Amino acid sequence: MSTLILLACHSVFTAGAERKASTTRLGPNEEGPGFKQDDWILAPFQYEANDHLSFVEHIHKGIELLEQNPKSILVISGGYTKKGIKLSESESYLQVARLRGLVTPENQDRIILEEYARDSYENLLLALALFRKTTGNFPEKVQIVSFEFKRYRFSELHAKALKLTNSEFIGVGPTYPSAQQLNLSDGEWEAKKKAYFEDLYFSEKKFATDLFEKDWFGCIGSKLYDKKVSRDVLGRGIGQEFYHQETEPVLNTLLTLDEHPFAEAKEIYDKLGAFPW
Helix, strand or coil, X not given: CCEEEEEECCCEECCCCCCCCCCCCCCCCCCXXXXXXXXXXXXXXXXXXXXXXXXXXXXXXXXXXXXXXXXXXXXXXXXXXXXXXXXXXXXXXXXXXXXXXXXXXXXXXXXXXXXXXXXXXXXXXXXXXXXXXXXXXXXXXXXXXXXXXXXXXXXXXXXXHCCCCCXXXXXXXXXXXXXXXHCCCHHHHHHHHHHHHXXXXXXXXXXXXXHXXXXXXXXXXXXXXXXXXHHCCCCCCCCHHHHCCCCCHHHHHHCCHHHCCHHHHHHHHHCCCCCCC
8 A cells, every 4th residue: 555545533433333334335525414513523713614515525535535545544533522421422423424324345444543642743643653563564655634724734734743854735625615505795705704714714714724833743732732732621631652663663662752842852852863754
C-alpha cells in the first residue's frame, strides 16, 4: 500500500449502534443516515451551516478516493471526545458509511480506525503511525479530507511540521443553506452568508492556526494542550504505547513532543534528522 487517505472526524454520530448496514449505496447528497442534526453531537458553531451534512460528504469523499486507488488505505481518525458516550468519532463515522451502503466486501479491509486523535495535528501524525503499524511501511502519498477552511492548517502547518513532501488536501464544505431554505431575500441571505464565513475564518485563525503557528505540536502549558486534555474524556492520551514501533525512533519521539514546553520540544525536533517518510 502506498497512499494514506486521512478522513479527519469532527463529531460523533449517535444513531448507528442498533441499525444494520445497508447494501443500497446512497449518493453524498441523498437523504438518509447522517442527515438528521439530532443524530449528531454538535458544537454550537456546527449548526448554522448544517455541518453534519458536510460530515456525510467527507465520508463519501474518503470512500470515493479509496475506491479510485487500489493501493490506498483509508484511515478514519477521531478519538473518544464526547462525555457520556463510549464511542469514538471514527467508529461513528464508519457506522454512517455502513448505513449508507459505502462499506463493501471489496473495500472493507482497507478501512481502518484511528481512535486516539484529539486534534487535527494528531489526526495526521497518528494516521501516519497507524498506516506504518498496519502495512509495515510509511505512505508515499497522503490525501487529507476535511473542511475547506482547514486547508491552511493541514497543508501549511501540520504537513510541513511533519515534513510531508507529497500531500494533497481535499476541502469539502461547509455549504451554507440556500436563501429559500432560510426563507430570506437574496440580499438578506448574502449578508448572512458573508457574516457566517467571515466569522468562521476568524475563529479558525484565532483558535487554531494562530496557536499552531506558535506551537506546532500542541505542547503542555498551551491552550492547544489544554483543549486536547478536555477532549480526552477517557484519559487515553495520544496512544504512545499503542503506536510505539521499535524500528521507528523519529515517530516514537514525535509521539512524545507535547509532553515538553514548545521551546524544549522544538530543540528535540530539530535534532531528529531525516524523517522516515
